Amino acid sequence: MILVNGHPTDMVDALDRGLAYGDGVFRTLRTQAGQPLWWRDHYAKLAADCAALMLACPGEAVLHAEICRAAEAGQGVVKIMLTRGTGARGYAPPPAESVTRVVLSAPLPAHAQPGAPRDINARWCDLRLARQPRLAGIKHLNRLENVLARAEWNDPAIFEGLLCDDLGAVIGGVMSNLLIMKNGELFTPDLAECGVAGVARARLLRAAPRLGIPTHIGRLPPAAILAADEVMICNSVIGVRRVARLDDVTWPPAGWTTSLNNALYEDLD
Amino acid sequence: MILVNGHPTDMVDALDRGLAYGDGVFRTLRTQAGQPLWWRDHYAKLAADCAALMLACPGEAVLHAEICRAAEAGQGVVKIMLTRGTGARGYAPPPAESVTRVVLSAPLPAHAQPGAPRDINARWCDLRLARQPRLAGIKHLNRLENVLARAEWNDPAIFEGLLCDDLGAVIGGVMSNLLIMKNGELFTPDLAECGVAGVARARLLRAAPRLGIPTHIGRLPPAAILAADEVMICNSVIGVRRVARLDDVTWPPAGWTTSLNNALYEDLD
Numbered sequence: 226m227i228l229v230n231g232h233p234t235d236m237v238d239a240l241d242r243g244l245a246y247g248d249g250v251f252r253t254l255r256t257q258a259g260q261p262l263w264w265r266d267h268y269a270k271l272a273a274d275c276a277a278l279m280l281a282c283p284g285e286a287v288l289h290a291e292i293c294r295a296a297e298a299g300q301g302v303v304k305i306m307l308t309r310g311t312g313a314r315g316y317a318p319p320p321a322e323s324v325t326r327v328v329l330s331a332p333l334p335a336h337a338q339p340g341a342p343r344d345i346n347a348r349w350c351d352l353r354l355a356r357q358p359r360l361a362g363i364k365h366l367n368r369l370e371n372v373l374a375r376a377e378w379n380d381p382a383i384f385e386g387l388l389c390d391d392l393g394a395v396i397g398g399v400m401s402n403l404l405i406m407k408n409g410e411l412f413t414p415d416l417a418e419c420g421v422a423g424v425a426r427a428r429l430l431r432a433a434p435r436l437g438i439p440t441h442i443g444r445l446p447p448a449a450i451l452a453a454d455e456v457m458i459c460n461s462v463i464g465v466r467r468v469a470r471l472d473d474v475t476w477p478p479a480g481w482t483t484s485l486n487n488a489l490y491e492d493l494d
Numbered sequence: 495m496i497l498v499n500g501h502p503t504d505m506v507d508a509l510d511r512g513l514a515y516g517d518g519v520f521r522t523l524r525t526q527a528g529q530p531l532w533w534r535d536h537y538a539k540l541a542a543d544c545a546a547l548m549l550a551c552p553g554e555a556v557l558h559a560e561i562c563r564a565a566e567a568g569q570g571v572v573k574i575m576l577t578r579g580t581g582a583r584g585y586a587p588p589p590a591e592s593v594t595r596v597v598l599s600a601p602l603p604a605h606a607q608p609g610a611p612r613d614i615n616a617r618w619c620d621l622r623l624a625r626q627p628r629l630a631g632i633k634h635l636n637r638l639e640n641v642l643a644r645a646e647w648n649d650p651a652i653f654e655g656l657l658c659d660d661l662g663a664v665i666g667g668v669m670s671n672l673l674i675m676k677n678g679e680l681f682t683p684d685l686a687e688c689g690v691a692g693v694a695r696a697r698l699l700r701a702a703p704r705l706g707i708p709t710h711i712g713r714l715p716p717a718a719i720l721a722a723d724e725v726m727i728c729n730s731v732i733g734v735r736r737v738a739r740l741d742d743v744t745w746p747p748a749g750w751t752t753s754l755n756n757a758l759y760e761d762l763d
Contacts, residue, residue, distance in 0.1 A: 227508050236505035237513060239496050239596055244506060244575065246637035247516030278638070279645060304583075306513065309641075314573075314600060316637065316644035316668055327508055331583060355688075356660065357624035359642055367636035368515035368585065369547070372578075373628055375585035376548060391625065399585055419624075 226295045227329040231287075241325055243308030246316065247366035249325070250274040251306040254424075254461050255333070256296040261303060263461065264289060266424045271305065274363045280309055281324050288326070295330040300338075302331045302462055306366065336384070337462045343482060344469035345384035345458070349447070350374040350399065353391040356418035364421045374399045385458055387450070387471070390419050395445045401460040402426035403445075405453035406481045411440045412449070425459040425489060432488035455479040464489055495564045496598040500556075510594055512577030515585065516635035518594070519543040520575040523693075523730050524602070525565040530572060532730065533558060535693045540574065543632045549578055550593050557595070564599040569607075571600045571731055575635065605653070606731045612751060613738035614653035614727070618716070619643040619668065622660040625687035633690045643668045654727055656719070656740070659688050664714045670729040671695035672714075674722035675750045679708045681718070694728040694758060701757035724748040733758055 227235045242248035252271055255262040268285045275282035292303050306327040312319030335341065352374040360367070374386055385398040396414050397403040402423045404413045411433045416422045433440045450456055456468035456476060465486035469476060496504045511517035521540055524531040537554045544551035561572050575596040581588030604610065621643040629636070643655055654667040665683050666672040671692045673682045680702045685691045702709045719725055725737035725745060734755035738745060 229508060235508050237508045237510075239498060239504050239506045239598065241506075241513065242641075244510065244513045244577075244596075245520075245635070246641050247635055248638060248641050251514075278642070302583075308513075314571075314603070316640045317648070318641065318645050327513075329508065334583070352628060355624035355626035355629075357639065359621060360624075360638060365638055366514070366516055367638045369517060369629060369634055369636045370626065371585045372511075372515050372517050372587065373547070376587050379586070 227327065228291050228295050229327050230325060231291060237325065237327060238311045240311040241308055242310060242312055243306060243325060243366055247368070249306055249308030249366045250278060250280065250364055251304060251366060252364060253302060253304045255337075256292065256301045256303050256330070259293050259296045259298065261289065261292045261296070263424055263428065266428060267461070270364070270424050270427070271307065274365065275307060277363050278365065279318070280307060281322055283307065283324060283326055288328070291326065291328040295328045297330050297332055300333045302333055302337070304329050304331070308366070334462070343467055343486070345466045346382055346470040347385045347387055347398070347458070347468045348378060348383050348472050350377050350386040350388050352377065352388065354388050354396050354419040356390055356392070358418050361419050362416045362422035364423070371399050384466070389447065393446060395447055395450055396420040398458045401458035401463070404429060404457045404459060405445070405450060406455040406479060407453050409438065411438050412445060413440070413442055414445050415442050423460055425461050425464065428489055429459060429465070429485060432491065433485070436484060436488055455481045457482055457485065459489070496596065497560050497564050499595050500560060506594065506596060507580045509580040510577055511579060511581055512575060512594060512635055516637070517547075518575055518577030518635045519547060519549065519633055520573060520635060521633060522571060522573045525561065525570045525572050525599070528562050528565045528567065530558070530561045530565070532693055532697065535697060536730070539633070539693050539696070540576065543634065544576060546632050547634065548587070549576060550591055552576065552593060552595055557597070560595065560597040564597045566599050566601055569602045571602055571606070573598050573600070577635070603731070612736055612755070614735045615651055615739040616654045616656055616667070616727070616737045617647060617652050617741050619646050619655040619657050621646065621657065623657050623665050623688040625659055625661070627687050630687050630689060631685045631691035633692070640668050653735070658716065662715060664716055664719055665689040667727045670727035670732070673698060673726045673728060674714070674719060675724040675748060676722050679710060681710045681712065681714060683714050684711050692729055694730050694733065697758055698728060698734070698754055701760065702754070705753060705757055724750045726751055726754065728758070
């Protein structure tokens with residue numbers, strides 16, 4: 226089901242600034258029995274991303290009701306897009322701004338089903354992410370870098386591609402955040418200049434200390450990934466997955482992925 | 495009038511990748527008596543931009559016919575958006591790609607009418623453009639930087655904002671390309687790492703030698719703009735305009751704007 230501003234439809238205005246400029250933000254989240262998972266985190270991130278783009282975030286209750294209305298029975302995925310609505314021609318934000326809400330549901334993809342393999346294969350992408358502090362961390366609708374990076378491979382055995390910025394720092398996956406374990410400590414790339422700071426990553430950074438795992442956010446060169454005890458990716462749909470192979474490099478399991486994935490699904494406040 | 499894949503409508507599919515990812519390109523051009531101006535240049539640029547994104551560019555005749563059908567009587571503006579169509583969830587380009595064509599017409603804006611002032615006021619923007627060689631020069635649908643830059647001012651006396659990249663090189667205007675004249679020679683920023691390489695700029699670079707004006711494409715620091723004899727902006731809708739004021743700096747006319755603007759409208763092959 227697709228709801229646009231609360232109305233069941235599969236169409237949006239051709240003049241929407243989401244289409245014209247990618248002028249908006251989005252979220253993809255899991256639903257269970259018609260309810261969004263991790264909703265408090267997702268709404269907080271949506272509100273923060275809207276604020277960064279000076280976009281008026283719809284109220285929490287309005288979005289929650291639309292997600293529940295659109296959600297599949299059982300397990301599913303909901304995507305929320307918020308755009309700066311339609312407006313006059315030109316880049317200037319319209320004076321009387323009215324945000325467009327698109328809420329669409331889909332079945333849980335096969336790779337996110339409970340029985341899907343926890344180990345995945347990854348590759349390094351050639352594309353280098355540009356550094357733009359004004360947009361870094363935000364899950365906005367300008368995702369051509371992700372599209373171009375994902376187009377670098379079509380081998381179905383490769384689940385994810387890892388991306389560096391133009392200075393060579395590892396930033397994350399095309400559709401996921403990256404985490405590594407080294408000597409019992411958790412490291413994840415700093416996303417102050419590019420990348421998307423996802424909700425699953427944020428939850429893991431909150432959960433790790435409760436497991437006695439120190440966390441570090443910083444610059445990670447490719448060599449740090451290769452030297453890790455365990456390499457993992459995460460997002461709100463797939464949870465935590467272990468990178469078993471990265472191009473020609475393989476890792477045996479070091480045992481962190483399952484405990485971190487479990488921690489991800491615990492109720493955190 | 496709006497045509498989507500040739501059909502009069504004002505709606506597009508909510509699953510279109512143009513909305514989801516800004517996965518597409520666009521053009522804005524003038525029409526006169528129902529015909530696009532500079533069509534050969536615009537179509538060539540559209541085809542090149544599509545190629546850069548591995549997008550299948552529709553045929554020239556199809557687009558030309560749709561532009562003529564949509565165009566206003568007299569003078570007007572037509573915007574063409576081409577997206578990677580609708581597809582499965584996820585960044586991977588759909589295997590059987592079908593491009594969405596959106597062709598929409600509008601009256602010629604007041605600032606582009608023949609009697610509009612040739613002199614404009616500009617300002618420096620705070621936002622710094624990120625450098626991404628894979629997307630540089632392309633008029634793609636990922637335009638959040640332009641939106642954020644344009645949101646820096648709402649004084650209607652300011653017509654355009656000038657942007658630098660993160661290394662401090664001047665790249666161009668929010669909605670225009672930048673040109674300067676110095677000692678009888680034309681300089682315009684190199685757009686290999688960011689910015690949009692517009693059709694008006696390309697036509698001026700072709701026309702200038704016929705006027706005996708040497709041209710240079712290179713790195714221009716802000717100081718080079720301030721030291722120019724004449725500063726100009728250009729795009730396909732407004733032609734060439736003289737920057738009479740840039741924040742607190744003013745220039746008297748040096749006489750180049752009119753001759754370059756005239757050259758822009760001459761038939762060039």
